């Protein structure tokens with residue numbers, strides 16, 4: 001029995017030597033202590049990147065509908081803003097509004113098929129959305145992440161902490177990809 005153990009150890013040593021490219025087998029070292037890596041905070045699940053899709057048959061109608069969705073997104077986010085400013089925020093309203101913002105963010109990737117850019121310099125969707133889609137998609141993902149966190153907030157302190165990051169996600173995209181309507 002002793003011999004059998006020895007023999008298999010020798011075979012193992014030969015096997016290791018072969019793997020190591022012919023170097024003599026070294027005595028086994030104690031297994032290194034596994035490094036403790038801190039568990040990262042799980043990122044909220046985000047929807048897939050945007051789809052270009054087909055050029056819509058009625059481009060002006062498509063662009064009008066898209067603009068209306070953004071206007072509603074603005075109204076929805078205003079609910080959060082008003083509560084952010086309030087000393088006694090209505091957290092039920094905040095949660096509902098934040099969830100709606102997240103829903104808009106989830107579908108935003110489908111709102112920019114080819115042919116639906118505003119004319120250069122005119123208010124609306126800037127042409128660089130179609131030439132720098134990766135950055136645009138990252139802007140959408142940022143809003144998805146921040147709106148998800150906002151929807152999970154349960155009290156005034158949480159709202160105070162999470163509001164700026166969410167508003168920042170709107171501004172982040174607007175600064176690069178939106179020509180603002182100056183008439184309001």
Ligand code: HEC
Nearest residue numbers: 067070071074077124125139140143170173177178180181
């Ligand atoms: C990934 C990019 C992106 C993100 C994120 C984004 N927007 Fe926009 N937004 C746009 C673009 C592009 C337009 C112009 C589209 C159009 O009018 O057809 C726009 C238009 C708007 C408009 C219409 C008014 C105007 O001047 O055009 C409002 C209101 C608005 N966004 C609010 C928001 C709010 C609030 C958020 C965050 C909760 C947000 N947006 C996040 C890209 C974005």
